[in-house]
Amino acid sequence: xxxxxxxxxxxxxxxxxxxxxxxxxxxxxxxxxxxxxxxxxxxxxxxxxxxxxxxxxxxxxxxxxxxxxxxxxxxxxxxxxxxxxxxxxxxxxxxxxxxxxxxxxxxxxxxxxxxxxxxxxxxxxxxxxxxxxxxxxxxxxxxxxxxxxxxxxxxxxxxxxxxxxxxxxxxxxxxxxxxxxxxxxxxxxxxxxxxxxxxxxxxxxxxxxxxxxxxxxxxxxxxxxxxxxxxxxxxxxxxxxxxxxxxxxxxxxxxxxxxxxxxxxxxxxxxxxxxxxxxxxxxxxxxxxxxxxxxxxxxxxxxxxxxxxxxxxxxxxxxxxxxxxxxxxxxxxxxxxxxxxxxxxxxxxxxxxxxx
Amino acid sequence: xxxxxxxxxxxxxxxxxxxxxxxxxxxxxxxxxxxxxxxxxxxxxxxxxxxxxxxxxxxxxxxxxxxxxxxxxxxxxxxxxxxxxxxxxxxxxxxxxxxxxxxxxxxxxxxxxxxxxxxxxxxxxxxxxxxxxxxxxxxxxxxxxxxxxxxxxxxxxxxxxxxxxxxxxxxxxxxxxxxxxxxxxxxxxxxxxxxxxxxxxxxxxxxxxxxxxxxxxxxxxxxxxxxxxxxxxxxxxxxxxxxxxxxxxxxxxxxxxxxxxxxxxxxxxxxxxxxxxxxxxxxxxxxxxxxxxxxxxxxxxxxxxxxxxxxxxxxxxxxxxxxxxxxxxxxxxxxxxxxxxxxxxxxxxxxxxxxx
Numbered sequence: 001x002x003x004x005x006x007x008x009x010x011x012x013x014x015x016x017x018x019x020x021x022x023x024x025x026x027x028x029x030x031x032x033x034x035x036x037x038x039x040x041x042x043x044x045x046x047x048x049x050x051x052x053x054x055x056x057x058x059x060x061x062x063x064x065x066x067x068x069x070x071x072x073x074x075x076x077x078x079x080x081x082x083x084x085x086x087x088x089x090x091x092x093x094x095x096x097x098x099x100x101x102x103x104x105x106x107x108x109x110x111x112x113x114x115x116x117x118x119x120x121x122x123x124x125x126x127x128x129x130x131x132x133x134x135x136x137x138x139x140x141x142x143x144x145x146x147x148x149x150x151x152x153x154x155x156x157x158x159x160x161x162x163x164x165x166x167x168x169x170x171x172x173x174x175x176x177x178x179x180x181x182x183x184x185x186x187x188x189x190x191x192x193x194x195x196x197x198x199x200x201x202x203x204x205x206x207x208x209x210x211x212x213x214x215x216x217x218x219x220x221x222x223x224x225x226x227x228x229x230x231x232x233x234x235x236x237x238x239x240x241x242x243x244x245x246x247x248x249x250x251x252x253x254x255x256x257x258x259x260x261x262x263x264x265x266x267x268x269x270x271x272x273x274x275x276x277x278x279x280x281x282x283x284x285x286x287x288x289x290x291x292x293x294x295x296x297x298x299x300x301x302x303x304x305x306x307x308x309x310x311x312x313x314x315x316x317x318x319x320x321x322x323x324x325x326x327x328x329x330x331x332x333x334x335x336x337x338x339x340x341x342x343x344x345x346x347x348x349x350x351x352x353x354x355x356x
Numbered sequence: 357x358x359x360x361x362x363x364x365x366x367x368x369x370x371x372x373x374x375x376x377x378x379x380x381x382x383x384x385x386x387x388x389x390x391x392x393x394x395x396x397x398x399x400x401x402x403x404x405x406x407x408x409x410x411x412x413x414x415x416x417x418x419x420x421x422x423x424x425x426x427x428x429x430x431x432x433x434x435x436x437x438x439x440x441x442x443x444x445x446x447x448x449x450x451x452x453x454x455x456x457x458x459x460x461x462x463x464x465x466x467x468x469x470x471x472x473x474x475x476x477x478x479x480x481x482x483x484x485x486x487x488x489x490x491x492x493x494x495x496x497x498x499x500x501x502x503x504x505x506x507x508x509x510x511x512x513x514x515x516x517x518x519x520x521x522x523x524x525x526x527x528x529x530x531x532x533x534x535x536x537x538x539x540x541x542x543x544x545x546x547x548x549x550x551x552x553x554x555x556x557x558x559x560x561x562x563x564x565x566x567x568x569x570x571x572x573x574x575x576x577x578x579x580x581x582x583x584x585x586x587x588x589x590x591x592x593x594x595x596x597x598x599x600x601x602x603x604x605x606x607x608x609x610x611x612x613x614x615x616x617x618x619x620x621x622x623x624x625x626x627x628x629x630x631x632x633x634x635x636x637x638x639x640x641x642x643x644x645x646x647x648x649x650x651x652x653x654x655x656x657x658x659x660x661x662x663x664x665x666x667x668x669x670x671x672x673x674x675x676x677x678x679x680x681x682x683x684x685x686x687x688x689x690x691x692x693x694x695x696x697x698x699x700x701x702x703x704x705x706x707x708x709x710x711x712x
Contacts, residue, residue, distance in 0.1 A: 267699060271640035282634030284627035343623060 004075045004113050009089050009329055020313075021135020025303045026251045028183040028223070028316060029132055031094075032141040032240075034149055035168045035177035036127040037159040043169040044122045052106035052122050058156065059121050062110050065151050066117070073113040079104035088325035094132075096120055117148060124169045125177075127152065136247060138180050138240045165232070175232030180243045184250065187222040187300040188257035195224075198250060205246050206230050221292030221319070226250070262304050273301025277309070281353045285339070286346040291322045314352060321348055360431045360469050365445050365685055376669075377491020381659045382607045384539040384579070384672060385488055387450075388497040388596075390505055391524045391533035392483040393515040399525035400478045408462035408478050414512065415477050418466050421507050422473070429469040435460035444681035450488075452476055473504060480525045481533075483508065492603060494536050494596045521588070529587050536599045537583030540606065543656040544613035546578040554606060561602050562586050577648030577675070582606070618660050629657030633665070637709045641695070642702040647678045670708060677704055 021027070037043060041055050056078070063074035079087055079101060087101040096109055100123040108121040120128040129152075131145040152158075159167040165175040173179070189195050199209045210225045226247060228239050261269045276297035280286070286294075299315040301307035320326055322345050328336055331344055377383070393399060397411050412434070419430035435443055435457060443457040452465055456479040464477040476484040485508075487501040508514075515523040521531040529535070545551050555565045566581045582603060584595045617625045632653035636642070642650075655671040657663035676682055678701050684692055687700055 267641060267695065271702070274638040274640050275635050278634035278636075278638030279631050280634075281638070282630040284630050285623060339623065346627070 002075075004073060004111065005077055005086075007113075008093070008095065008111065008115055009086055021133060022137055023248075023251050024135040025312065026184055026186070026254050027136040027247065028185055029134055030136055030138045030141050031133075031179075031181045031183070032131045032138065032145040033179040033181070034127075034129045034145055034166075035125040035173045035179075036129060036149065036152065036166060037168065038126050039157045039159045041126060044124065044126065045169055047122075049106055055122055055126050056106055056108055059108070059110070059119075059127070061155070062119065062152060065155060066110075066112070066148060069147065069151055072117075074117075075111055075113075077109045077111065079107045079109060085325060085329055089329045092323040092325050093320060095130075097123060097128075099123060100128075117144065119148075125173070136182060136244070136251070138182070138244050142180070142236065142240055172229075173231050176234070176236050176239065178231055178236055178239055179227055180240050181225050181227030182243070182247050184224050184226060184247065184254075185222060185296065185299060186224055186250070186254050187296050188261055189250075189254050190222040191261065192257045194253065194257060198253065202226060202246060202250070205242065207243060207246055220289045221296040223292075223296070223319075258300070258304060262306075269304070270301075270306050273297050273304075273306050277301065277307055277353075280349050282350065283346045285342040286322070286349060287342055288322060288324055288345070291345060291349060292319070295319060295322070309353075318349060318352060321352075358431075360429060360467065361433055363469075364449070364451065364467065364471055365442055377489060378493055379604075379607050380491040381668065382540055382542070382610050383492040383603065384541055385490055386492055386494045386497050387489075387535075387537045387539070388487045388494065388501040389535040389537070390483075390485045390501055390522075391481040391529045391535075392485065392505065392508065392522060393524065394482050395513045395515045397482065400480065400482065401525055403478075405462060411478055411482050412462055412464055415464070415466070415475075415483070417511070418475065418508060421511055422466075422468070422504060425503065425507055428473075430473075431467055431469075433465045433467065435463040435465060441681060441685055445679075445685045448679040448681050449676060451486075453479060453484075455479060456484075473500065475504075481529070492538060492600070492607070494538070494600050498536070498592065498596055528585075531588030532590070532592050532595065534587055534592055534595055535583055536596050537581050538599070538603050540580050540582060540603065540610075541578060541652065541655060542580055542606070542610050543578040543652050544617055545606075545610050547617065548613045550609065550613060551580075554609065558582060558602060558606070561598065563599060563602055576645045577652040579648075579652070579675075614656070614660060618662075625660070626657075626662050629653050629660075629662055633657065633663055633709075636705050638706070639702045641698040642678070642705060643698055644678060644680055644701070647701055647705060648675070651675060651678070665709075674705060674708060677708075 038055060038058065041047060041051055044052060044055070047055070060076055063076050066072070066074050082104070087096070087104060090096045090109070091098055091101060093115070095111060095115060095118050097120065100107055100120045106122055110119040110121065112118065116132050118130050120130070129145060129148055131141040131148070133141040161167060166177040168174050168177055186195065189198055202209050206229050208227050208229050211220065211223070226243065228243050230239070276294040280291070280294050280298060295315055295318050298307060299312065302312055302315065324341055327341055327344050327348070330348075336344065394411060394414065397403060397407055400408060400411070403411070416432055419432050422428070422430050435452075438460070443452070443460060446452045446465070447454055447457060449471070451467060451471060451474050453476065456463055456476045462478055466475040466477065468474065472488050474486050476486070485501060485504055487497045487504065489497040517523060522533040524530050524533050542551065545554055558565050562585050564583050564585050567576065567579070582599065584599050586595070632650040636647070636650050636654060651671055651674050654663060655668065658668055658671065680697055683697055683700050683704070692700065
């Protein structure tokens with residue numbers, strides 16, 4: 001089943017990047033993450049190497065359990081057996097976290113053939129189960145996560161306490177262990193300088209807004225992750241409904257900002273997005289952040305019907321293929337320096353756009 | 357013979373913009389200008405309207421005299437009979453000077469069908485005769501100017517004094533009345549910050565370096581006019597040889613700078629010129645100065661074989677078609693505002709580049 005891993009590393013397009021799904025022109029993907037721990041073992045941060053090994057050994061059975069339920073193929077990947085580069089490609093594809101690969105010994109990943117279900121083993125918790133859907137579809141992602149969770153709970157005894165809920169390594173995850181998040185593309189709110197207000201409102205409503213690559217990263221490409229902060233004292237449906245309704249409001253605001261741009265300053269908008277397209281189509285060197293910024297403008301142009309030469313899926317695909325480690329993986333063994341990486345990135349973007 | 361004027365106003369490509377000619381990848385054109393005055397009349401600056409009318413009347417015979425010699429068609433155009441816009445198109449095409457059209461009453465233009473010979477009547481002097489050639493070809497331009505001068509002198513008595521030479525309204529033109537100039541494209545010297553030194557050297561050698569549109573204009577598009585300062589006390593061949601040899605040295609320096617760019621930093625150069633091409637090809641709004649700057653980079657890319665999608669002649673053509681008044685003339689009666697003009701310019705550039 002190495003081909004699953006192989007595809008995951010070399011194919012740019014995971015299904016949740018297909019550009020389809022509800023509100024797909026603004027919401028790229030929806031994600032549900034559940035934090036779970038085995039009752040019989042200490043949390044990974046306090047576990048010895050031997051204990052971590054025992055946890056891995058117990059959870060090796062999970063792929064077979066899941067396969068029996070949905071018929072999809074699942075693979076159990078020991079991170080230590082991957083090259084450092086392969087690990088970073090998985091980070092760029094949002095399949096594992098930077099923390100998870102930082103010390104790969106006794107860490108593993110369970111992943112479904114289409115990458116829409118994955119479980120980090122021995123990250124901060126024993127199990128970090130993640131389900132992804134294209135567009136705004138938290139309900140479907142949660143339903144899928146619940147199924148996976150139930151299957152695991154049927155065979156493994158999890159750390160759970162009446163009146164509190166699931167126990168987790170970090171108190172901020174205790175209770176439901178649930179993090180619901182969506183990845184949204186908000187170029188018009190960014191262009192019209194409304195993101196500051198938007199972040200403040202979301203924060204007051206118990207949500208966190210971050211950049212594309214998790215905490216501390218800037219929102220390059222105008223792509224933001226919006227997720228719940230509170231996991232304790234609220235039911236799962238409450239958490240999901242709250243996030244869902246705030247995201248819908250943000251989507252509306254983004255739509256209004258887009259209407260404003262296309263109606264009030266159509267020429268300025270057209271000039272801006274076509275210039276971005278022109279630079280992407282002909283540049284011979286592109287940094288990761290410049291290409292994200294330009295791709296964001298082009299995607300806005302596609303969404304508003306100004307640019308008709310490229311497809312939404314292409315934009316989403318390029319979000320992944322222009323990442324440094326994905327590029328390095330493409331180019332094979334020899335380590336790329338910055339200039340070479342920027343050159344390869346520009347070539348890849350040119351080829352993609354000319355193929356349209 | 358209105359079609360000559362018609363072509364002059366609507367066709368972008370005058371022969372000296374063909375992009376061919378000696379050193380044609382750096383020297384766009386060579387120009388010889390002779391200042392001449394009728395002996396019997398006061399200089400235009402001191403002449404009454406009646407006197408200016410008399411001068412016009414006498415010089416109306418010139419087209420027929422020239423036609424008899426070279427078989428080309430010539431037209432006598434009274435500037436007052438042209439629309440203001442048409443006059444400014446002639447300025448942009450370097451056929452008349454801004455001063456000449458400032459007060460069009462009793463001013464005229466004699467122009468050959470291919471625009472390579474023209475005479476401003478009642479500019480600063482009674483006759484300002486101009487001959488243009490593509491590339492670095494001052495000798496040919498001077499030979500042509502001498503022929504025209506001889507034909508005029510055979511029928512009209514000119515203001516000339518032994519030991520001094522031709523008398524002119526401004527003392528800086530006295531003697532030969534000759535201004536020899538070349539229009540050069542020096543993007544590599546500009547990019548490598550050598551233009552300051554170049555201008556200083558040229559000035560020490562008795563030459564003047566100016567921007568594309570005469571005194572006081574900046575060198576947008578890295579296009580410079582280099583001309584002689586001294587007209588008195590040196591023979592015509594001396595003046596021309598001096599300019600010719602300095603220009604050849606500047607051309608060599610530009611070639612060296614280009615070699616350096618293409619050999620030392622080929623990736624940086626390729627990225628730069630292709631980005632300029634991408635913006636020109638897709639922008640929806642372009643100011644006159646931005647388009648000149650971008651066209652300059654693209655032309656450099658063409659000359660160095662980096663860009664293979666556009667022809668040198670196209671670059672030269674766009675130098676004219678992107679000028680504000682030429683654009684206005686293209687668009688017909690309705691006056692364009694800045695935004696409309698920038699939009700039309702971008703459209704014209706896009707169509708030109710996509711046609712390739």
